[in-house]
Amino acid sequence: MYDFSALYEATSVQNAVELMQAHPSAVLIAGGSDVLIKMREGKLAGAELISIYKLDELREVTMDPDGALRIGPMTSFSHATNSPMLQKYMPVLGESADTAGGPQLRSIGTLGGTICTGVTSADTASTQVAYDAVLEITSVSGIRKLSIHDFYKGPGKVDLQPGELLTAILIPKESYENCFGYYIKYAMRNAMDIATIGCSVNVVLSPDRKTIRRMRIAYGVAGPVPMRARTAEAALNGMPVGEAAIAAIGEEVLKDVNPRTSWRASAEFRKQIISETARRGLKAAIERAGGVF
Amino acid sequence: MEKKLVRCNINGKDVETYLDVRSSLTDMLRNDYRLTSVKKGCEVGECGACNVIIDGECYNSCIYLAVWAEGKHIRTLESLLGPNGELSDIQQAFVDEAAVQCGFCTPGFIMTAVKILESGKEYTREELRKQLSGHLCRCTGYENILNAVEKTMKKRLGKA
Numbered sequence: 001m002y003d004f005s006a007l008y009e010a011t012s013v014q015n016a017v018e019l020m021q022a023h024p025s026a027v028l029i030a031g032g033s034d035v036l037i038k039m040r041e042g043k044l045a046g047a048e049l050i051s052i053y054k055l056d057e058l059r060e061v062t063m064d065p066d067g068a069l070r071i072g073p074m075t076s077f078s079h080a081t082n083s084p085m086l087q088k089y090m091p092v093l094g095e096s097a098d099t100a101g102g103p104q105l106r107s108i109g110t111l112g113g114t115i116c117t118g119v120t121s122a123d124t125a126s127t128q129v130a131y132d133a134v135l136e137i138t139s140v141s142g143i144r145k146l147s148i149h150d151f152y153k154g155p156g157k158v159d160l161q162p163g164e165l166l167t168a169i170l171i172p173k174e175s176y177e178n179c180f181g182y183y184i185k186y187a188m189r190n191a192m193d194i195a196t197i198g199c200s201v202n203v204v205l206s207p208d209r210k211t212i213r214r215m216r217i218a219y220g221v222a223g224p225v226p227m228r229a230r231t232a233e234a235a236l237n238g239m240p241v242g243e244a245a246i247a248a249i250g251e252e253v254l255k256d257v258n259p260r261t262s263w264r265a266s267a268e269f270r271k272q273i274i275s276e277t278a279r280r281g282l283k284a285a286i287e288r289a290g291g292v293f
Numbered sequence: 294m295e296k297k298l299v300r301c302n303i304n305g306k307d308v309e310t311y312l313d314v315r316s317s318l319t320d321m322l323r324n325d326y327r328l329t330s331v332k333k334g335c336e337v338g339e340c341g342a343c344n345v346i347i348d349g350e351c352y353n354s355c356i357y358l359a360v361w362a363e364g365k366h367i368r369t370l371e372s373l374l375g376p377n378g379e380l381s382d383i384q385q386a387f388v389d390e391a392a393v394q395c396g397f398c399t400p401g402f403i404m405t406a407v408k409i410l411e412s413g414k415e416y417t418r419e420e421l422r423k424q425l426s427g428h429l430c431r432c433t434g435y436e437n438i439l440n441a442v443e444k445t446m447k448k449r450l451g452k453a
Contacts, residue, residue, distance in 0.1 A: 001315045002358075006295070009360065029358075036317075036356045037337045053361050078350065102427030103405065104344055104353045191426030192339060 002039050006048040010055060013167055017140050019050045020163045026050045028165070030074060030113035033105055058112070058167065061085045067173030068134075073112020073166045077124070078103070080111055090171060092181030096127045096200060099185040102192045112166045115148070118156040118225065125226040126200040127183055130218035131175040136168035143167070152225035179204050179214075180289035184277045188264070196265045197221050199277035205241065205289045212239050215282065217249070222257035222274055229256035232278070241291040249282050250275040301362045303328070304372035318354035318362055319343045322369060330370035330400035334429075341428035344401035345369050351405050351427070370400040373407070382448065383410060386441040394432030402428050406442045415450055418443060 008023060010016035020026065026048035029035045038044050052058065058074035061083045069089060071080075077097035080086055086094045093111075100106055100114070100123040114122040115135075133148040140163060148169075151159050160166070181202035187193035198220035204213045215236040217229045232252035239245045259270035283293070300309040303326060310325045319336075322328040322345065331354055334342030338356040345354045346368040373381040380388070383406050387393050392402075402425065409416065409424050416424065421442055430438060447453035 001313065001320060002317065004315060007314045007358070007360065032356055032358065033338055036358075040337050051358065051361070053358070054363075101338075102341070103424055104341060104351045104427045105338060107347075107350045107352050108338075108356065191423065 002036060003042070003045045004039065004049050005046050008048070008050045010050060010052050013055060013057065013138055013165065016050065016052050016055065017138055017163060017165055020165065021140050023048055023050065024162045028052065028116075030116075031076065031108040031110045033101075033109045034113060034117050052165070064170070067177075069171040069176065071111060071169040071171065073110060073116075073169055075111045077101075077106035077109050077111070080124070081106070090131065090176045090181070092183050092200065092202065093124060093127050093131075093171075096123045096183035096185070096198070099123045099183070099195075099198075105192075111169060115151070115169075116158055116160060116166055118152060118154070118158045120155065120223065120225050121194045121198065121221050122226065123183070123185055123195060123198055123220065126198050126218040126220040127181065128169060128171075129226045129228060130181065130200040130202055130216045131171050131179075132216075133175075134170040134172065135166055136170060137164050138167040139164045145170075149228070155224045177204075178289075180285050182281045182284040182288060184281050184284075186273050186277060194264070195220055197259075197270055197273040197277055199274070199281045201278070201281035201285045203282070203285045203289050203291075205286065205291050209290045209292070210241055212236055212241060212245060212286070215249075215285075217253065217278060217281070219253075219257060219274065222259050222270065224258075224260075227256070229253045229278075231255040236282075241286055242293060245286075246279050246283050246293075250279045253278045297360055299360055299363050301364060302366045304368055312359050314358075314360055316359040318345070318352075318357040318359050318367075321359035321362065322354060322367070328369045328371050332397055332400060334397065334401075339429070340398070341401040341405070342398055344404050344428070346404055346408060349408070351408050353427075368404070368407070370403055373403070383407065383441070383445045386445045387438070390437045390441040390444065392433060392437040392441040398428055398430045398432075402430070402438055406445070409442060410446055410449055413450075415446065415452070421446075 008019045029049045058072040060072045062070045080097040081094035183200045185195045186197045201217045203215045235252045259267045261267045296311045322331045332342035334340035336355045338353040343355040
């Protein structure tokens with residue numbers, strides 16, 4: 001038995017936001033791999049829950065008329081990995097999802113839930129940050145959109161006001177078109193572990209594949225929230241494909257990051273991993289894009 | 294506490310029961326249906342002892358609300374039992390390979406193995422390791438479990 005005081009099961013998005021307005025102190029539960037575990041630890045004892053688990057309309061990955069990928073926030077990690085749409089246009093998202101937890105966790109954990117918890121270590125979050133995801137947030141008063149960069153406010157804090165529900169993760173066409181990504185998770189174990197560092201890199205090369213036209217790189221656990229390394233991006237854009245670019249990114253990313261020392265790893269060790277994953281990730285992304293070293 | 298009617302299909306049989314909404318799926322399977330192959334281990338989704346198959350996918354039933362089972366098809370280890378109590382091939386392989394010591398993790402492991410075997414695909418040892426990585430075993434050291442799953446997979450594919 002879980003220690004909650006009431007369970008309201010939403011039957012539609014509209015019903016969900018109405019329930020959230022009617023029960024402002026209730027906790028939203030999507031897949032439950034965060035909420036139910038907190039509840040076991042006694043952290044949410046006695047809370048009221050609003051479940052959106054049965055909202056299958058939020059589990060689809062489709063394409064909007066403007067070409068943006070529309071990812072339902074209830075899409076599970078394993079469904080992201082197996083989604084033909086994502087495999088075709090943005091395989092790195094499914095690949096990063098395939099590194100989270102273990103197989104059973106990937107059946108239940110959701111792409112939306114993992115960003116709404118505001119944790120920096122979420123394996124799929126850095127890829128969404130690296131692709132300039134736009135979030136669609138619904139409340140009884142309507143829909144608003146905001147950039148994922150503005151969504152994160154601090155550790156465990158995101159820009160969701162009471163009564164607001166994340167209803168779509170949008171990946172703009174210019175983010176994924178001709179773009180090749182790669183995700184590296186560094187953790188102490190190969191499964192059932194939280195990233196010490198997660199690094200998501202993507203590149204668009206020039207038509208002759210000799211120049212980096214656009215490079216984006218984002219990290220989990222390199223700072224309090226998933227973050228971009230903008231200095232490194234500015235330095236790499238326009239550089240020729242080659243070992244010099246690989247060497248440069250390892251140095252440049254250190255100007256952007258702010259890792260901390262925790263029981264998992266020291267800040268110094270994290271910095272070493274940050275440089276190394278940048279080098280390996282960029283190289284792999286360039287190779288996927290058809291670049292030759 | 295509020296009770297709710299939950300109707301689902303468990304091991305091929307349509308069933309329904311009124312449940313305390315606070316129940317986990319593990320609670321429901323063990324207490325309401327006496328399916329005690331579903332073990333209560335860590336209860337935080339880490340050990341895999343409570344793993345069951347829901348609509349073809351593996352889930353840790355300890356972090357799954359029982360009310361979410363409405364309309365789902367659920368399979369537990371009990372579904373593998375033959376009409377005269379025979380073991381299935383994968384269960385026999387666990388016995389033959391000494392993949393069972395205390396046995397607490399075994400039902401969870403076997404249900405993941407069932408999903409692997411029913412995919413009809415051939416996996417490398419490394420891929421099997423990843424697919425089975427959501428289970429903890431404190432006795433065997435995993436090698437015999439991997440052997441049991443790998444041998445059964447090869448047998449079913451006609452390659453052993």
